[in-house]
Amino acid sequence: MPDTGVQYTVTIAKTGEGAVQAAAELKALQSQAAATNVALGAGGAQLAVLNTSTKSATVSLKAFQHTAQLVGFQTFPQLTLAAITAREAIKGVQMAAVASGLSVAATTGTFAVLAVSILSTTWAIKEFMSMMEATEKLEKSMSAATSQAADSANQLKKALREATAEGLNTLDPLVMERVQKMLARPTLQNLDIVRKQMREGIPAGFFQSQADRDRQAGEQTADFERMQRLVQASLEYNQALSGFTISAAGREQNINRLYQERLALYRQLHETGLYTEKQLQMAADEATIKRLAGLTALKRELTSVQKLGQQAAEVFASQLSASIVQAFTEGGEAMRRFASEFFATLAQMMLQLAIMRILFGSSGQSTGTGGLIGGLINKAALGGHFALGGARLMAGGGLAEVTQATYLPRFNVIAGEAGREMLTVLARPRMMEIGGMEAVVGNAGAERLAITRAEDLARGGAGAGGQIHLHVSLEPGLRAEIVSQSVEGAVVRVTQDAQRHTRLREAIKTVSS
Amino acid sequence: MNLIDLALRDLGLTEADMQRGFKDVAVRLRDGTERTVRLSVIAPRLRPPVLARYIATEDARTLIRPMLAPDCARDDFLDSLTAPSLAKLANVAIGLFVGPENLRQMAAQALTAERGG
Numbered sequence: 001m002p003d004t005g006v007q008y009t010v011t012i013a014k015t016g017e018g019a020v021q022a023a024a025e026l027k028a029l030q031s032q033a034a035a036t037n038v039a040l041g042a043g044g045a046q047l048a049v050l051n052t053s054t055k056s057a058t059v060s061l062k063a064f065q066h067t068a069q070l071v072g073f074q075t076f077p078q079l080t081l082a083a084i085t086a087r088e089a090i091k092g093v094q095m096a097a098v099a100s101g102l103s104v105a106a107t108t109g110t111f112a113v114l115a116v117s118i119l120s121t122t123w124a125i126k127e128f129m130s131m132m133e134a135t136e137k138l139e140k141s142m143s144a145a146t147s148q149a150a151d152s153a154n155q156l157k158k159a160l161r162e163a164t165a166e167g168l169n170t171l172d173p174l175v176m177e178r179v180q181k182m183l184a185r186p187t188l189q190n191l192d193i194v195r196k197q198m199r200e201g202i203p204a205g206f207f208q209s210q211a212d213r214d215r216q217a218g219e220q221t222a223d224f225e226r227m228q229r230l231v232q233a234s235l236e237y238n239q240a241l242s243g244f245t246i247s248a249a250g251r252e253q254n255i256n257r258l259y260q261e262r263l264a265l266y267r268q269l270h271e272t273g274l275y276t277e278k279q280l281q282m283a284a285d286e287a288t289i290k291r292l293a294g295l296t297a298l299k300r301e302l303t304s305v306q307k308l309g310q311q312a313a314e315v316f317a318s319q320l321s322a323s324i325v326q327a328f329t330e331g332g333e334a335m336r337r338f339a340s341e342f343f344a345t346l347a348q349m350m351l352q353l354a355i356m357r358i359l360f361g362s363s364g365q366s367t368g369t370g371g372l373i374g375g376l377i378n379k380a381a382l383g384g385h386f387a388l389g390g391a392r393l394m395a396g397g398g399l400a401e402v403t404q405a406t407y408l409p410r411f412n413v414i415a416g417e418a419g420r421e422m423l424t425v426l427a428r429p430r431m432m433e434i435g436g437m438e439a440v441v442g443n444a445g446a447e448r449l450a451i452t453r454a455e456d457l458a459r460g461g462a463g464a465g466g467q468i469h470l471h472v473s474l475e476p477g478l479r480a481e482i483v484s485q486s487v488e489g490a491v492v493r494v495t496q497d498a499q500r501h502t503r504l505r506e507a508i509k510t511v512s513s
Numbered sequence: 514m515n516l517i518d519l520a521l522r523d524l525g526l527t528e529a530d531m532q533r534g535f536k537d538v539a540v541r542l543r544d545g546t547e548r549t550v551r552l553s554v555i556a557p558r559l560r561p562p563v564l565a566r567y568i569a570t571e572d573a574r575t576l577i578r579p580m581l582a583p584d585c586a587r588d589d590f591l592d593s594l595t596a597p598s599l600a601k602l603a604n605v606a607i608g609l610f611v612g613p614e615n616l617r618q619m620a621a622q623a624l625t626a627e628r629g630g
Contacts, residue, residue, distance in 0.1 A: 343516065343519060344519065344520075344523050344597075345597040346516060346597075347516040347517065347519040347520035347523060348520050348523065348597050348598075348600045348601040348604060349596070349597055349600045350516050350517060350520060351516075351517055351520035351521065351524075351600070351604050351620060352573070352600040352603050352604055354517060354619070354620055354623030354624070355603075355604065355607050355616075355619060355620070355623070356571070357623060358619050358622060358623055359564075359567070359568055359607075
């Protein structure tokens, strides 16, 4: 760092408030505990029903999952049969839930303990249901598709004729015969085969209009995205069943993998002539934006409190749900043991949450924790000048605003832990008196800034306030008369400047000579 | 007794622990086994950077690690703890930083804030 030998001053002006968010998050966790209490209070019957329902749903969904995985690897036009099978599986799941006395939605709403698992399952069902609806729409539009296929076939026939006429058709005669047969009876399926064959025998891009290329590229990217959604749904579904949660690192890896696969697809589309250079660039940019958005969302999601919430949810969803069912089955001592363990577990996490909110989010002054934590971190949240033990204050310069707890490694400083704060770094600071006001003046980047009391500044100086009106007359002896509100310093300055060789004296001489 | 009181009671942190300079904490590992680990008080001058790092990273392991014996200060051990056990260690660690009475005050203040007081 340059200028490490120079002294700097860091000033934090605290303007935000702290504990409101802490309270809300604490309430959320407590409400989870309350919901659990309600479930516990309702007795074993409901939980037994839930358990039966979950088991039935699990069996059906397991069968459904395999079908769904098959569906996921088909392209859209071939989806219909598999989708019908999947739809039957969904109906089976719904029937199992209803037969147990609970709809899937009711199950989700009633039991907070298994909320994570059920919600994930419900989400997976929703995803597939929307796919089913899309498939039904496809079936309805089959007749329209048939006429579209005929149009496409005519275009391909024309392209084939033109390519042959120009000597660009290198297709084997046998293949050519097969292609012509398929073109005579076009369907969406065999047109794909025809296109593939023609691509092998005719230079890329010859027989396709831009609209064809765009459509084909669109289909491929849509298939890719659909497959990714299904893979994701399958992963989340497995998580819900097993209680296993992918780590943050794993999720980041998934985001990066998806990004690389998207790029590979776009490059492939470019190489096969379906994407222009510009389209490739735009698609790559879009993939980058999606990746960054995913990573940002992941980072935001994994803040401390959410990590705690996630851990709590894991505990609720995996270990404790089984314990609850077992405890109700055994009753008596087992129930007491379970309750003790359960609440002790929950209590530790709540206490950690409370401490974290005090440390990270609340205002030292408003909650009075300045004496506790402020003493440890040299009252960083209380404003004024500070430096942590062993901290090296280095050159940065300028002003910066932070709105959340932010660690500044260059300064070894935590800022923003008490809400919105403005950081000012002044290099070469020194005390000065400006217009009667005491101020710390220093360099902030390229600017020289002064820190002074706002009240003094509002008054226009530490001395008298208001405006000054001087009347200077050029009568013998030169006279400056204060006509309203006086400031001693101003009179002195005029008098002194007129007596010394200054620009004011020169101006007076010019006028009076 | 609310949950915070329950947690404080479960920690069992006393002034005697502070004077002795350590606290043995029973923890549970993800594989279901249990063991006891010792959290030792660290020198006052080392506390601000440790706390600063905890605030910056929001990772309880950064707070706990300097207070553990070397064989327990490894990431693989800390990662093998259940989430509630890690929370418990973090709570004891903060308690050893500020003392049991101050920890109690902090918890009380958090509850007051939560109730809108």
